Amino acid sequence: xxxxxxxxxxxxxxxxxxxxxxxxxxxxxxxxxxxxxxxxxxxxxxxxxxxxxxxxxxxxxxxxxxxxxxxxxxxxxxxxxxxxxxxxxxxxxx
Amino acid sequence: xxxxxxxxxxxxxxxxxxxxxxxxxxxxxxxxxxxxxxxxxxxxxxxxxxxxxxxxxxxxxxxxxxxxxxxxxxxxxxxxxxxxxxxxxxxxxxxxxxxxxxxxxxxxxxxxxxxxxxxxxxxxxxxxxxxxxxxxxxxxxxxxxxxxxxxxxxxxxxxxxxxxxxxxxxxxxxxxxxxxxxxxxxxxxxxxxxxxxxxxxxxxxxxxxxxxxxxxxxxxxxxxxxxxxxxxxxxxxxxxxxxxxxxxxxxxxxxxxxxxxxxxxxxxxxxxxxxxxxxxxxxxxxxxxxxxxxxxxxxxxxxxxxxxxxxxxxxxxxxxxxxxxxxxxxxxxxxxxxxxxxxxxxxxxxxxxxxxxxxxxxxxxxxxxxxxxxxxxxxxxx
Numbered sequence: 072x073x074x075x076x077x078x079x080x081x082x083x084x085x086x087x088x089x090x091x092x093x094x095x096x097x098x099x100x101x102x103x104x105x106x107x108x109x110x111x112x113x114x115x116x117x118x119x120x121x122x123x124x125x126x127x128x129x130x131x132x133x134x135x136x137x138x139x140x141x142x143x144x145x146x147x148x149x150x151x152x153x154x155x156x157x158x159x160x161x162x163x164x165x
Numbered sequence: 166x167x168x169x170x171x172x173x174x175x176x177x178x179x180x181x182x183x184x185x186x187x188x189x190x191x192x193x194x195x196x197x198x199x200x201x202x203x204x205x206x207x208x209x210x211x212x213x214x215x216x217x218x219x220x221x222x223x224x225x226x227x228x229x230x231x232x233x234x235x236x237x238x239x240x241x242x243x244x245x246x247x248x249x250x251x252x253x254x255x256x257x258x259x260x261x262x263x264x265x266x267x268x269x270x271x272x273x274x275x276x277x278x279x280x281x282x283x284x285x286x287x288x289x290x291x292x293x294x295x296x297x298x299x300x301x302x303x304x305x306x307x308x309x310x311x312x313x314x315x316x317x318x319x320x321x322x323x324x325x326x327x328x329x330x331x332x333x334x335x336x337x338x339x340x341x342x343x344x345x346x347x348x349x350x351x352x353x354x355x356x357x358x359x360x361x362x363x364x365x366x367x368x369x370x371x372x373x374x375x376x377x378x379x380x381x382x383x384x385x386x387x388x389x390x391x392x393x394x395x396x397x398x399x400x401x402x403x404x405x406x407x408x409x410x411x412x413x414x415x416x417x418x419x420x421x422x423x424x425x426x427x428x429x430x431x432x433x434x435x436x437x438x439x440x441x442x443x444x445x446x447x448x449x450x451x452x453x454x455x456x457x458x459x460x461x462x463x464x465x466x467x468x469x470x471x472x473x474x475x476x477x478x479x480x481x482x483x484x485x486x487x488x489x490x491x492x493x494x495x496x497x498x499x500x501x502x503x504x505x506x507x508x509x510x511x512x513x514x515x516x517x518x519x520x521x522x523x524x525x526x527x528x529x530x531x532x533x534x535x536x537x538x539x540x541x542x543x544x545x546x547x
Binding site: 084086087099 | 180182183184186231233256259260261283286287289
């Protein structure tokens with residue numbers, strides 16, 4: 072299972088109460104994050120995969136449907152990893 | 166959920182991001198040229214440069230604040246022997262950077278030094294100033310430098326560096342603008358270049374009669390730029406100077422005729438500059454100012470003050486941010502102007518320089534004055 076780790080060169084700017092900017096200085100790419108995405112960003116410490124994050128999301132936010140939560144997290148992580156904001160810490164089978 | 170929001174101070178009428186996204190740093194007051202309109206010359210250049218260690222400590226602060234981009238200007242940045250140590254400091258602290266240069270010290274030996282580590286990938290651009298299509302014109306503003314500046318520009322282009330060119334329009338080069346465009350866009354093959362105009366700051370103030378554009382010069386420059394824009398669509402840009410004024414004046418005429426206000430700026434309010442909402446500047450002795458065009462409004466010094474606290478709390482910055490809520494109809498000198506419902510007062514730096522009051526309009530960009538002097542935009546094609 073993939074576990075996600077923040078790219079240490081990426082800058083998180085929390086600019087208002089509804090969200091933030093992620094800035095990758097190596098690629099000059101910027102992503103606007105809403106509050107949910109900021110929450111997921113902070114979870115990318117190298118120890119959590121999509122399932123762990125979806126579970127945390129459901130704990131943190133009310134009314135998050137289980138299936139949609141995993142899809143949402145996976146889609147977000149796909150974009151983040153494809154664009155170098157996040158790396159995959161390791162692969163291991165459970 | 167966002168801990169950083171706790172540090173954000175409320176303001177009665179404006180909101181501000183918790184730290185600047187970009188910082189412009191005049192990294193040295195020294196320069197190998199003596200240009201005729203240099204805004205940074207005279208008393209500014211006499212201040213001492215901060216040492217490497219102070220800048221590197223400051224860059225750590227900028228990294229903690231989440232600053233994204235730093236522009237290194239001067240003086241001439243490449244005269245600093247420690248420039249690449251400073252660039253490495255920016256890279257280490259997760260920033261990108263740009264350099265504003267006269268181009269004369271750029272050669273292959275210097276460019277090779279960008280190939281170490283992330284110096285080159287983190288470089289947004291190097292801007293070179295070109296003020297003429299040949300030495301006779303360029304050197305009137307920037308004595309003895311055309312050949313070296315052009316060589317530097319060509320080496321940057323040949324080696325694929327991200328390069329920009331700024332042409333400062335003055336009385337010396339209006340008649341050469343078409344040749345400059347040909348040189349830059351066709352012979353050298355740049356995608357675009359930008360223009361501004363010689364401002365009455367520094368030696369630009371001392372030499373104002375020689376360099377600054379009269380209203381008639383402005384109109385002439387606008388007409389030439391208009392032709393160039395037709396010939397090279399989208400390849401000339403400007404944030405100030407005749408091209409920017411032409412665009413603004415046309416928007417004002419259009420708004421008056423149609424009754425529709427542009428979305429490009431807050432018409433009818435003193436809103437000519439938005440820099441104070443996302444950027445702050447630092448002079449080479451560490452003085453923090455709202456903008457290098459406002460060197461007299463000192464906010465602090467990086468050797469003793471917190472840039473983050475100044476950004477959020479300094480009353481002068483708050484005043485500048487709230488300036489955009491002042492109706493032009495309340496601004497001294499503009500109360501009886503028939504254009505005050507659609508004007509924005511333009512650059513606060515030049516307003517401060519020329520009137521002594523930052524909460525006035527910049528008289529250099531006044532459309533009413535322009536009409537009264539030269540009859541408006543009537544002779545320009547539209």
